[in-house]
Amino acid sequence: MDKQNKLDQLNAMNKNTLMEALDINFSDVGEGFMEATMPVNHKVHQPYGILHGGASIALAETVGSVLSATSIDYKIYKSVGMQMTANHLRPKRDGIVTARAEFIKQGRTTHLVKIEIRDEENNLISYCHLTNSIVSINYV
Secondary structure, eight states: OOHHHHHHHHHHTTTTSHHHHTTOEEEEEETTEEEEEEEESGGGBOTTSSBOHHHHHHHHHHHHHHHHHTTSOTTTEEEEEEEEEEEEOSOOOSEEEEEEEEEEEEOSSEEEEEEEEEOTTOOEEEEEEEEEEEEETTTO
């Protein structure tokens, strides 16, 4: 399957989910990485008018979880989140942020994924780590 078809399939799965509510859109995928974008506007602001940390975490977990899920045999295994850590480094009021997830370790039962969220000027907004457990499809 070519890259655009894969992205179209991933974005179609966002319908009626948190990803649709936050306007998260998968934008790039390749060997060992995945990217998604999210607009920064009133829908993802906290009361001070800046990007809510929870929205950043939702974006990070989305891109990191899907990276793991697309790298395993979905007929046998599922990827489930175990732990997420996030450092919010810079405020963002408006525009677009892009999350890029890359494997740090892609083990048989555990994936460690780093996610960097950057703005249009490539400023680092948030830095996250996600640990996913790879479990039997019968477990979930």
